[in-house]
Amino acid sequence: MVENILYIVAAYLIGSVPFGYIAGRLNGIDLREHGSRNIGATNAVRVLGKGWGIPVFVMDFLKGFAPLLYMKHHLGGDLTAFTPEQMGWFLGVMFALILGHTFTCFLKFKGGKGVATTGGCLFALSPWVGLSALLFWIVSMCITRYVSFSSIMAGVGMIAAAAVELIVMDGACSVADGMVLGLLTLILILVTVKHRANIVRIMNGTEPKAFAPKN
Structure with a gap:
């Protein structure tokens, strides 16, 4: 148990590493003061360019x-063979990684929005779930930008794909499956x-679109 608790603490610290903030500082810029004021990859692209x-x-x-x-x-x-206890520790690490990114202890608990780190977690959880989430993202981007x-x-x-994989394909919903869907x-x-x-900006028509021509 102590070992798994240490894994969760380590996961939070790893998730807390603010790569966007570091990239900005290497360029003499604090991303928290530019663009959307977020340290995530999207704002890093907008402010620092694709190279960073x-x-x-x-x-x-x-x-x-x-x-x-x-x-x-x-x-x-093998996730399908995990006991509820094992699944609990596994999901604890997953959530700690995402919480670390969104509430980083290195920047007064003000981090990114968790999308890229969640994506990484999903592909580790299940390539099917990760690819499905990516497909939803691509289709939505093509339609809305x-x-x-x-x-x-x-x-x-990701929730729809996980439900299909865990419940529909297996024909049942175990306690561990419910834990995954809940998280x-x-x-x-x-x-x-x-x-x-x-x-709010989308509703007001002020949210910038990707690939929009610059004036």
């Missing part, structure tokens, strides 16, 4: 993917709350 924004996304993705994949194999590797709205739609996609729902709520300002 894409590496920020990759690192935010990997800090979710790599630790959770390690935890998955540490617990046996709003990164924020598409991120929320990706969250809807994914909580993550969707968290991501939506973190995007509340974007939602």
